Amino acid sequence: MVRTCEQAVAIGLPAVAFTEHLEFTEGATGDAIVDVATDQRWWSRIKPLDVTGYLASIGRCRERFPELRIWSGVEAGEAHLFGASAGAIVRGNAFDRVLGSLHAVPYQGRLVSADALFGRMPDDDAMRYYFAEVIALIEGSDLFEVLAHVDFPRRYWPGGPHRYTEAPFEEEYRAVFRALAATGRVLEINTKSPLASVDMMRWWREEGGRAVSFGSDAHLPNRVGDRFKLAVDIVEQAGFRNGEDPCDFWRV
Ligand SMILES: [Fe+2]
Structure with a gap:
């Protein structure tokens, strides 16, 4: 985290947000997952978030980098299933x-990694299966403000992520965006995934989207703010603008 802050300062970012993964190895009482999947640990490396230790680390970073705005945060995975x-x-x-x-995603009574859908069904169907679950996430959880990496499985598109195209899924994107916009929430442009197109960000705007967040999804210090200049160009082309506060979302 310290190295991440150093990198943010070095490249001139006004702020950095640590959105630590919030995932669970099994459902608890009240979690919808217990009704839809018996196997709930979809990845062997999931560890519970040490909130106390995490916030202490945030505090230490804030003391050490007073010139940087440092935000705490979480990325709540499958929040509708672990509500x-x-x-x-x-x-x-x-x-x-x-x-x-x-x-x-829940699949045949198990929670499985989204990329594991490829090979179990036609590739297009796998994406559509994913998008349908994203709508379930949006409609089933009000815990989050920003939807991250809306089309996550594109990173694993068979034949290479550079071959994935958004156009065949325009209706699915638009359905997701309508659901998200209806709740007044924010779409992330994720620069770890292959970059969203201007068209896709326009679909977001046309379906009622009013705000965009930039996320490098860095995980490693040297990727903080990666490709933000390109992402800014895309978001601007789609009609979103920065406000007076450089840390605010970009808005219509
Ligand atoms: Fe993620």
């Missing part, structure tokens, strides 16, 4: 930024 578990942590802490995301 009780995630809700207890999100509502019990004043995080500055809460993302919602979907890395795994």
Whole structure:
């Protein structure tokens, strides 16, 4: 985290948000996941978030980098399926930024990594299966403010992520965007994924989207703010603008 802050200062970012993964290895009482999947640990590396240790690290970074605005946050994965578990942590802490995301989907009684859908069904169907679950996430959870990496499986598109095209899924994107806009929330442009097109960001605007967030999804210090200049060009072309506060969302 210290190296991430150093990098943010070095490249001139006014702020950095740490959105630590909030995932669970099994459902608890009140989590919808217990009714839809018996196997709930979709990835062996999931570890519970050490909230106390995490916030202490945030505090140390803030002391060390007073010139940088440092936001605490979480990326709540599958928040609609772990609503009780995630809700207890999100509502019990004043995080500055809460993302919602979907890395795994219920499939045949198990929670499976989204990329594992490829090979089990035609590739287009796998994307559509994912988008349908994103709508379930949006409609099933109010814990998050920003939807992260809306089309996450594009990173794993068979034949290479550079071959993925958004156009065949325009209706699915638009349906997701309508659902998100109806709740007044924010779409992230994720620069770890292959970049969104101007067309896609226009679909967001046309379906009622009013705000965009920039996320490098860095995980590593040297990727903080990666490709933000390109992302800014895309978002501007789609009609979104920065406000007076450089840390605010970009808005219509
Ligand atoms: Fe993620």
